[in-house]
Amino acid sequence: MRSAPANGFPFTAVVGMADLQLALVLAAVSPAIGGVLIRGEKGTAKSTAVRALTEILPPVDVVAGCRFSCDPAHPDATCPDGPHDSLNAVVRAARLVELPVGATEDRVLGSLHLERALAEGVTAYEPGLLAAAHRGLLYVDEVNLLHDHLVDVLLDAAAMGRATVERDGVSVTHPARFVLVGTMNPEEGELRPQLLDRFGLTVDVVASRDPAVRVEVMRARLAYEADPVAFVSRYDAAQRELAERIVKAQNLLSEVILTDAALRQIAEICAAFDVDGMRADLVTARTAVAHAAWSGRTVVEVDDVRAAAKLALPHRKRRNPFDAPGLDEDQLEQAINDSMPPEDPDDDPDPDGGPDGGESPDDSASEPSRADDRADADPADRAANGAPDDQADRPDAPGSALAGQVAGSSEPYKARLLSVQSTGSGVAGRRSRAITDVGRVVGARARVGRESGRPHLLATIRTAAPHQHSRGRSGPGLAVRPDDVRLAVREGREGNLVLFCVDASGSMGTKKRMGEVKTAIVSLLLDAYQRRDTVGLVTFAGATATVALPPTGSVETAVRCLETLPTGGRTPLAEGLLQAADVLRIAAIRDPRRRPLLVLVTDGRATHGESAFSRAKLVAARFGHQGIASVVVDCEPRRGVRLGLAAELAADLGAEYLDLGEVAAGNLVRAVTERRAA
Template sequence: MPARFPFCAVAGADDMALALTLAAIAPDLGGVLVRGEKGTAKSTMVRALADVLPPIEVVSGDRFSSDPRDPSSPDGPFDPDPATEQRPVRLVELPVGATDDRVLGSLHLHTALAEGRAEFEPGLLAKAHRGILYVDEVNLLHDHLVDLLLDAAAMGRATVERDGMSVEYAARFVLVGTMNPEEGELRPQLLDRFGLTVDVAAPRDPGLRAEIVRRRLAFDADPEGFAARYADDEQELRERITTAQKLLPEVELTDAVLTRIAEICAAFDVDGMRADIVTAKAAATHAAWQGRTTIDRDDIAVAARLALPHRRRRNPFDAPGIDEQELEDLLGDDEPDDPQGPDDDTDPGGGGGTPDPGQNDDGPGDDAAAPPPPQSGQGDEQAPAPTSQVRAGEAQRTKTFRVGGVGRGQAGRRSRAITDTGRRIAASPAADGGAVDLGATIRAAIPHQGARGRTTGRLRLAGDDLRVAVKEGRESNLVLLCVDASGSMAARKRMAQVKTAVVSLLLDAYQRRDKVALVTFRGDAGELVLPPTGSVDVAKARLDDVPAGGRTPLAEGLTQAAEVIRRERLRDPRRRPLLVVVTDGRATHGADAIARARRVAQRLAASDVHALVVDCETGRFTLGLARELAGHLGADYVPLGEVTADGLTSAISAHLPEKVA
């Protein structure tokens, strides 16, 4: 097996190292969620964690990695004194596209069909028992799978009730999820289920950055030699984790400690009691990590910083985190425990609890990457009207709108689609893969038994008999808003309402797992100010920076929208787009502006893009240009005298299904 980058060699990630170490000592903490930008060693550090964990003893031949001291396994019963073996801790990676059967386990198909007996085939949770279950890009994992994983991690057991089988097995593992917030957030309810969370960012210190590059180049040049240089540090860390695991049951959670933790959780206004429980467990684990059986102020501080930030998030637009100064004030200077205080001689790693003795203390701090500068747009020099910036108001609840028909896109919560999850509606030949439909497979084989020479005995199957279940669920879509940001919109004070409507749609899209993009047009060009994303945080910040003013380049805006749809279809052909054009239909930039806009609209209609035009034209005398544009687009037309958030979102909800039903 090729050498992995050593855990102790990762520089500039002290908080992540500490969180992973605490979760390894006490798997019942609920795992760790690591949030951070790309290229911050998230995956590298998680994969390296398995190498520093102590080996485990298992029952020989047991597929469920049972502990010999408590050999409760579906493969049992075992002898009173079963044969055992030692093996390294497993790191099991869960693919984003995994199915329920792959995760939980299912009926062993070959045994059932060929031998006529039911046998359970373990899934990934069984393989991860007493090890690490790693989910990269956990925010892209379907919600019901995340629920399943977190329930198993919290209960320590998994139960399978399907195909006439009832199996329960131990599933105690360290659950680690990594994600890039720019690709979309986890729902607050799921975020709360992770025990600890840590945000990571690339360090800003040039010296530390240079050291990170130096170590990576050295590893790439000689992986085995580089790993050997850190072998002693890795062994020291492994022994310290073993010591902490043995010491943890002796750590005392006194009434004073529990009261202090309750005061902190109440002051930060977290929901439910999970925060108090996890913080108490994390404080005890940190004390054991420091070699103590008493919990002091630093233990509580570390636990609160890891267990509370993600539980303060009330809605998708709230930034996660806690006020460090407020935490310090709540902790005060006094120790919560008895006057004996902590034993300073047993703190080999210092107050920060960094598991790497040689780790540089200059980790990522508060100087995280600044938000992107305001988008100034294009063509400002030619714009006859001044530009202005308006911000969106509070997001409002929207009615559900859907793309009609039945798609085959990624599982989500909006439009009807054939997906891997949902209700079974039919069975089909297994050419395209999918979950096997055992009943349909047997029914397909029965008419051919005579031709295959069967008189008695087992059912004779052929490859053509295999059937898979066809399931109908919901898919996510690409909602592309193409918004007029010209001077006429700004002069009539429409942009604030339009932006508020867009934010409302973003919130709805977040809840339904859609991608959303925003194109604006003003001056002499259309501009993609928000590339397709599932992150409402990034979207909200980018939207507030969109200026308004200048001429109306309608053709250029539609052209930019068509290019976005073309690129997204290449990237994900199954995700169906919905184009929402918010305009009064005017086109005032360039020669023959209206005719050019018509031609672009006709090309979009020919490419089978579902569209809706919201007419923002007001006044007693109207030109009807937006209605004409809707005809060229083959889109629904919604007259809207005053663009308000309620009006816009209700119009989209009410009219879109009529077109594509």
């Protein structure tokens, strides 16, 4: 926990972030909105703006000595530190509480004071970060790297205004109303759509490309660093004015009227953007009310609805996890216009044109159809699959029009689970078995120093019980020492590094076949996204292998990279495996806890260099001796004579072998059934 530093950068001095400042202010006016998620590239002052917000939040009256910051005017009847004397009050500044990425659930929610519980026989509760953040600001930097179950806990508390702890003999509930702010860099991975939806507002922050704005940013920052006191004093008046305006808006909030017309407009706008559920409508309504109060109005107007929709809808209109968040403002304006009653009911829209007088639907649809016809007539698609492999694999061979072409993927499907078979101890995720902080209890271990974690009560009692006589204990309870405490060992799931090593050579067959391969990989990438993995991409074609994407948490970047991947040329299979081994070696140094899973996507052919396939088999065998978990996805066409080279590689790698058609979960079930029947 920390407070904003003295002489912190003023909120009103932040340059070029009007949308971010508005979102933070509206969340401060009405915490019921549900918090703010700030997405942006590195170095865009996201953290600076968040920390500066506490300087303009009004001070709070709290009950003296209450660890839960109860309001003396309205003390919480269920407060664990109650009952309270309303006259025993103090005033303190608004508090900023930072939640570290590595925080445990005990640290967030609070936990049982184990030593007191065993030694004194009392249920003593140690408050967590949610209690400290009550009536203040809870800031989570890199929220996309936080464990999903912790994000769920935070968002539940932010939505309910209370935190509830029911475990280890503790049954505590306490108020937890705070402004939740999360920042993240999308390059490090996205939040799951379910968690994105739980944030009330979202803002995308991008550094301005206007040189004049960038100069102003540099000038302000350098002036602040040269003399913080003098710089802050220049903004004293603006800071006070903004703080007073926030207080006025908070007081006016309960008087703002949300008319039936405004409610209908909000509903029609949310329906126009095809958002799921009703949370978008509710958040937009609360934000519109807050914006009206912020503007000094007592009735919600169209401008309030427009501002609310720009902040509440961008992250909710995503239909696919790989869709880029954002809001088409032209579509928003059209939805607003469509939701407003016509000024003249006798005016009918032009039946011969669209709303903007553009082309008719038939005209706009004709071009894709002609494009599809041209794609069907592609020479590569017309080439016979039975063409000799040494000819199809040559970039200059007749009929080898694949060289340099880009095949697109189709709609992804549910992929089967690929996992590392042994039990690891890596980062919490959803793929392979591992010893993690969350999961079923499978044992106990000694605590290291003052290490935090959920205690194993029975193991702790068993450890302390034999020493009671030597410790002079004769009455009720146990004499427990810190080295008696045992922590629960839990088995859950971990996230892995899934490295795709993809054959992009001409031997992969027709453009249609490569499209099927890309669809399978995109489906596996979608599965990696849902299981909280990091991913990497190595491709090989021609004479070399390339690291198309180093290991990253951004699965979206991997999908974009794959979609633009050209195909053609010879097949340097051994080079691809050697490049993959090098990527995994470096990744193990950078993140030793994250176990790798290699997914080799190939038809098994190797045509670059002398004795190409034999060399590839030697490299594969060397790979297999390292014990790295791997899967070979065989892309050899089912029609014609199958050489079975990919299956040989799988045996050398010690890898799981899958046909391309078995990547889909449903197809795998069918394949297993057919094999059993045979």
